[in-house]
Amino acid sequence: MVCAATAAIYATCIEMNDRPPSANERIKENSRFLRGTIAEGLTVPQTGAIADDDQQLTKFHGIYLQDDRDLRAERGRQRMEKAFIFMARMRVPSGILTPAQYLAADRMARERGNGTLRLTTRQTIQFHGILKSNLRPLIQGLHAEMLDTIAACGDVNRNVCASVDPWRRASHAAVTKLAGDIATHLLPRSRAWHEIWIGEERVAGGVEEDEPIYGRTYMPRKFKIGVALPPHNDVDAFAQDLSFVAIEKRGKIAGYDVIVGGGMGMTHGEPETYPRAGNVIGFCKPEHAVALAEAVVTMQRDHGDRSNRKQARLKYTIDRMGLETFVAGLGQRLAVKLQPAKGFVFASTGDRLGWAEDETGLHHVTLFIENGRIADRARDGLREIASRGVGRFIITANQNLVLADIPAKQNSKIAALLKEYGLDRQAGGLRRNAVACVALPTCGLALAESERYLPSLVTRLESELESLGLADEDITIRMTGCPNGCARPYMSEIGLVGRSPGLYNLYLGGAHDGSRLSKLHARDVDGDAIVAALRPVFAAYATDRKPNESFGDFVIRAGIVARTIAGLDFHENLAPALRN
Ligand code: SRM
Ligand code: SF4
Numbered sequence: 001m002v003c004a005a006t007a008a009i010y011a012t013c014i015e016m017n018d019r020p021p022s023a024n025e026r027i028k029e030n031s032r033f034l035r036g037t038i039a040e041g042l043t044v045p046q047t048g049a050i051a052d053d054d055q056q057l058t059k060f061h062g063i064y065l066q067d068d069r070d071l072r073a074e075r076g077r078q079r080m081e082k083a084f085i086f087m088a089r090m091r092v093p094s095g096i097l098t099p100a101q102y103l104a105a106d107r108m109a110r111e112r113g114n115g116t117l118r119l120t121t122r123q124t125i126q127f128h129g130i131l132k133s134n135l136r137p138l139i140q141g142l143h144a145e146m147l148d149t150i151a152a153c154g155d156v157n158r159n160v161c162a163s164v165d166p167w168r169r170a171s172h173a174a175v176t177k178l179a180g181d182i183a184t185h186l187l188p189r190s191r192a193w194h195e196i197w198i199g200e201e202r203v204a205g206g207v208e209e210d211e212p213i214y215g216r217t218y219m220p221r222k223f224k225i226g227v228a229l230p231p232h233n234d235v236d237a238f239a240q241d242l243s244f245v246a247i248e249k250r251g252k253i254a255g256y257d258v259i260v261g262g263g264m265g266m267t268h269g270e271p272e273t274y275p276r277a278g279n280v281i282g283f284c285k286p287e288h289a290v291a292l293a294e295a296v297v298t299m300q301r302d303h304g305d306r307s308n309r310k311q312a313r314l315k316y317t318i319d320r321m322g323l324e325t326f327v328a329g330l331g332q333r334l335a336v337k338l339q340p341a342k343g344f345v346f347a348s349t350g351d352r353l354g355w356a357e358d359e360t361g362l363h364h365v366t367l368f369i370e371n372g373r374i375a376d377r378a379r380d381g382l383r384e385i386a387s388r389g390v391g392r393f394i395i396t397a398n399q400n401l402v403l404a405d406i407p408a409k410q411n412s413k414i415a416a417l418l419k420e421y422g423l424d425r426q427a428g429g430l431r432r433n434a435v436a437c438v439a440l441p442t443c444g445l446a447l448a449e450s451e452r453y454l455p456s457l458v459t460r461l462e463s464e465l466e467s468l469g470l471a472d473e474d475i476t477i478r479m480t481g482c483p484n485g486c487a488r489p490y491m492s493e494i495g496l497v498g499r500s501p502g503l504y505n506l507y508l509g510g511a512h513d514g515s516r517l518s519k520l521h522a523r524d525v526d527g528d529a530i531v532a533a534l535r536p537v538f539a540a541y542a543t544d545r546k547p548n549e550s551f552g553d554f555v556i557r558a559g560i561v562a563r564t565i566a567g568l569d570f571h572e573n574l575a576p577a578l579r580n
Contacts, residue, residue, distance in 0.1 A: 019307035021217075027053045028155065028217045033190035033209050034060045042196075048084030048132050060156060060218070061193050062089045062149025063135065066128075070441040086130040087442060088113075088138060089152035093183040094162035094176040094227075095123030095395035097147075099386040102393040104145035106383050112138035117379065119372030121435060121487055122159045122224070123395045124152065128442050139197040150193045155219040157186035157297060161240070163229035164351070164366075164396045166404035167358040174253045175227045175246055178286065182225055182293045188214060213294060213301075220304030221312035223297060224263075226397075227256070231347035233514040235397050238262045238277040239488045241314040242296045244289055245280075247342045255285045257341045260296060260326070263315040264485025268499060275490035276315040277517050281327050282338030295333040299326065346513035349491070350433045350474060351400045353426075355415075363406040365418070368427050371436045371451045372399030381421025385414060398435055429473040430465060431458050435488070439481025439498065446481035448498025454479045457496075460531050468542040475551040476512060479504070490517050493552035494534070502526050506533055509561050512550035519561045 027036070036057040041050035050058065055065045067082035075083055090105070097105070105125050109117045114129030130138055139149060152159055162179035165172050189211055194200035211218070226235035227244045237243035237259055244256035262278030284292050296314075303321060305311040311320075318326045331337060355365045374382060382401075386393065391405040406414055418424040437443070439450035458477065465471050478492035489495030495507035495518050503524045510518035522533050537560055545554045555561060 034192040060154030062152030088127045091152045092124040093160045094179045097393040101145045102386045108138045108141045117374040119399045157223045161226040161235040163232045167356040179227045230344045233346035261315045261318040280341045349514040364404045367401045433476040435478045437480045437486035450479045450481040509555040
């Protein structure tokens with residue numbers, strides 16, 4: 001029998017010109033709620049990989065098949081199988097871990113992965129370099145500390161992000177509670193993850209399985225939610241499919257302004273794909289937020305494109321339907337109407353590094369973790385700190401780490417450990433606002449380096465900024481190894497997007513507060529050309545900016561983007577609403 005959700009999805013496919021559902025729809029439909037033949041594939045010793053269809057299904061369990069791309073050519077020459085490895089991504093709503101959970105992650109990275117922990121732009125941890133035989137032990141090691149990887153990837157609601165301001169105790173508690181409630185409500189109900197990875201027995205003749213929210217074929221594509229606490233826009237509210245922006249009144253959260261339709265991914269040379277900044281559509285009370293999230297999810301479930309995965313994100317659904325029609329359809333699914341938006345002001349997307357104290361006397365320290373990679377001494381130091389069992393470890397959407405809720409009497413010891421392990425590293429204005437995606441050698445989609453390259457490029461740019469007296473200016477710079485946008489580069493004041501080995505497209509003019517997309521400034525530039533392109537812009541900023549004017553705003557006001565690439569079609573890959 002086809003459930004109501006699945007029937008609605010088929011109706012949408014018919015409505016959309018009778019185009020056949022994509023291959024992934026068939027895989028999901030036939031997967032017995034995400035089981036496929038994953039369990040069988042894990043026991044096949046002849047290959048380090050798993051079956052093609054299962055590679056799509058493991059994503060719903062937070063697991064990707066990858067290969068070490070540094071070894072690809074050599075292994076190809078020797079006619080060997082690729083060096084298959086897996087990446088596993090945890091589900092950590094709001095990025096909050098207990099010290100014991102952090103210790104479990106650290107241990108799994110060392111014993112079952114490549115020894116590093118990778119903080120991500122959605123506030124979780126990825127493990128890389130896991131051999132097939134190590135997958136179950138890794139997941140079980142996490143599960144022992146109440147951690148999981150369910151729905152960290154795949155066509156479902158992904159890790160729910162929330163602003164990291166633990167020093168604003170009540171407000172932070174409220175936004176993280178909402179993020180947690182949404183995460184739980186939208187979690188797939190399938191027990192497949194527990195059976196495959198933890199060994200849970202299926203109850204013979206038990207209740208028939210169902211996915212009351214998603215249906216058998218889940219979402220058309222990934223879906224992302226963030227909860228922001230102004231003025232901090234660390235979760236990049238305009239880049240999420242759905243965002244809740246807290247509206248505070250007399251120190252309490254009165255409700256949330258709602259943003260829909262943000263998204264970053266695009267494909268070079270395919271202008272019908274584009275990054276899009278979300279639209280503010282109204283205000284809802286805290287008690288209605290989870291129902292609203294479900295309504296937006298089911299709108300996208302029923303109206304998203306299930307034929308063409310490149311058009312399957314909510315941003316395209318909204319542009320296809322029209323925002324007004326979308327919001328009207330949403331209204332029909334809500335018991336309580338959206339109110340007019342209250343309005344909010346964001347100040348920045350970055351993290352405030354260093355120590356802060358809250359009104360209860362607890363201390364919090366935000367650590368700069370370059371590109372989120374925890375390795376070597378930093379890894380040992382964090383393990384040492386976690387083993388003291390105090391406070392919470394909170395991952396930020398900028399790939400940094402906050403050690404929160406440290407009692408005053410532990411302060412000096414923690415500070416000493418940070419110093420001893422080099423975790424108290426200071427960074428200039430550009431570096432502390434730099435974010436790079438993983439890219440090579442693990443990401444199968446990377447066209448160019450990112451995490452392994454951005455730090456050295458920043459060093460070159462820092463010397464330019466220093467000579468102009470701009471070394472401490474907060475300027476956001478984000479790099480990705482391909483146009484998928486995992487570091488949200490189109491929301492950055494400076495964005496670099498990989499095109500081919502060593503070459504990037506340079507974007508400028510994103511808003512410092514994350515409310516405006518950047519524009520293409522130069523195409524196919526290498527490191528030298530990037531520095532050469534930015535040098536005069538930095539110089540103009542140093543002399544011509546207005547007081548407190550951010551770099552991104554200056555670039556737009558001064559017309560620098562348009563002036564320097566006159567004649568170039570810099571609207572390519574911009575949402576229709578932004579083309580003029
Ligand atoms: Fe991403 C695919 C890494 C955040 C847009 N992303 C991938 C994969 C899994 C490659 C793949 O499909 O084979 C990358 C794994 C690399 C590796 O070796 O680890 C990958 N994405 C990441 C992370 C780790 C980047 C990082 O350095 O922190 C982030 C993990 C987030 C998490 O914990 O859940 C990450 N990815 C994002 C974001 C930012 C965000 O969510 O706020 C985006 C842009 C926002 C958006 O979704 O529009 C993003 N990733 C993509 C896309 C493009 C989706 C699209 O709509 O076109 C892909 C490709 C795809 O899905 O086909 C992708
Ligand atoms: Fe890979 Fe591209 Fe995402 Fe970077 S932006 S991690 S290269 S998919």
